[in-house]
Amino acid sequence: MPQLAYVDGRIVPLAQARIPVEDRGLQFADALYEVAAVLNGRLLDWPQHLIRLRRGLAALFIELPISDAALTLQAKRLIAANGHADAIIYLQVSRGVARRDHGFPANSRASLIMTVRRFDFAQRIAQQRTGIAVITVNDMRWRRVDLKTTGLLANVMAKQDARAAGAFEAWLVGPDDIVREGSSTNAWIVKDDVLITHPLSESILAGIARAALLRLAAGAGMTIAERPFTLAEALAADEALLTSTTAPLLPVVTIDGCPIGSGRPGPIAARLAALVWGDIATQTGWQAPA
Numbered sequence: 354m355p356q357l358a359y360v361d362g363r364i365v366p367l368a369q370a371r372i373p374v375e376d377r378g379l380q381f382a383d384a385l386y387e388v389a390a391v392l393n394g395r396l397l398d399w400p401q402h403l404i405r406l407r408r409g410l411a412a413l414f415i416e417l418p419i420s421d422a423a424l425t426l427q428a429k430r431l432i433a434a435n436g437h438a439d440a441i442i443y444l445q446v447s448r449g450v451a452r453r454d455h456g457f458p459a460n461s462r463a464s465l466i467m468t469v470r471r472f473d474f475a476q477r478i479a480q481q482r483t484g485i486a487v488i489t490v491n492d493m494r495w496r497r498v499d500l501k502t503t504g505l506l507a508n509v510m511a512k513q514d515a516r517a518a519g520a521f522e523a524w525l526v527g528p529d530d531i532v533r534e535g536s537s538t539n540a541w542i543v544k545d546d547v548l549i550t551h552p553l554s555e556s557i558l559a560g561i562a563r564a565a566l567l568r569l570a571a572g573a574g575m576t577i578a579e580r581p582f583t584l585a586e587a588l589a590a591d592e593a594l595l596t597s598t599t600a601p602l603l604p605v606v607t608i609d610g611c612p613i614g615s616g617r618p619g620p621i622a623a624r625l626a627a628l629v630w631g632d633i634a635t636q637t638g639w640q641a642p643a
């Protein structure tokens with residue numbers, strides 16, 4: 354079955370999906386995106402993704418001429434047409450197509466594209482058992498990374514540094530030595546049974562998986578601190594972990610080659626991972642293959 358994409362109201366074969374050269378997403382990264390998980394054919398935390406998208410659109414004065422209900426219907430149509438039980442859906446809204454000029458065009462219509470890719474969530478369960486490595490790099494991004502714009506070049510360079518170092522992720526560190534987040538994930542540490550993550554601000558993305566983990570950890574009675582932590586603190590932590598839509602919870606066992614805690618996935622990460630996959634099962638009915 355050919356892969357299918359949604360382009361401004363039409364579902365077309367991915368290989369034939371096109372956008373105009375003067376789309377502002379292409380020329381200025383004047384665009385926002387979302388990535389949501391589909392497990393067992395069902396969307397995970399979809400309302401939260403829509404809320405984040407709407408907030409970003411409002412902040413950038415982009416009007417998306419489609420209701421949440423209609424957008425949801427189109428997303429579900431594309432998911433069903435692609436036919437993958439486990440997948441990620443990518444959605445991008447740009448300010449539209451107009452003659453290249455930095456200021457907003459007088460009459461442009463926001464454009465919407467969506468793609469769906471098969472995704473193997475079970476691989477994350479295997480990685481959870483071994484843990485993953487992260488490296489650190491300077492955070493070179495602009496100051497409004499709470500907006501999920503497609504301007505991701507600093508994230509791209511950071512991820513490539515991680516890959517070149519044989520690591521899963523790069524943590525982005527500010528000039529104050531604060532660990533902000535990963536190139537495509539949120540960052541966490543555990544110290545003395547307290548779960549610590551950077552507070553919401555303009556210098557991190559409000560991850561949907563982050564919000565889910567905060568809710569689940571609070572529900573389980575864990576002590577949580579939403580506060581900045583330094584790289585030195587992370588290196589001295591008992592455990593470290595990361596979260597995202599495509600990596601719901603992974604234990605971090607080394608940072609820049611230094612083992613964290615025992616250097617193996619710790620008990621709190623295991624407990625939190627069980628909560629996260631339990632929530633996914635409740636929402637979608639997804640079960641890890643035995």
Ligand code: PDD
Binds near residue numbers: 535538561
């Ligand atoms: N990345 N921080 C950054 C910089 C991100 O790009 C992402 C998501 C996250 C985690 O957010 P969420 O829990 O909503 O996935 C944090 C997506 C998956 C991506 O760019 O592919």
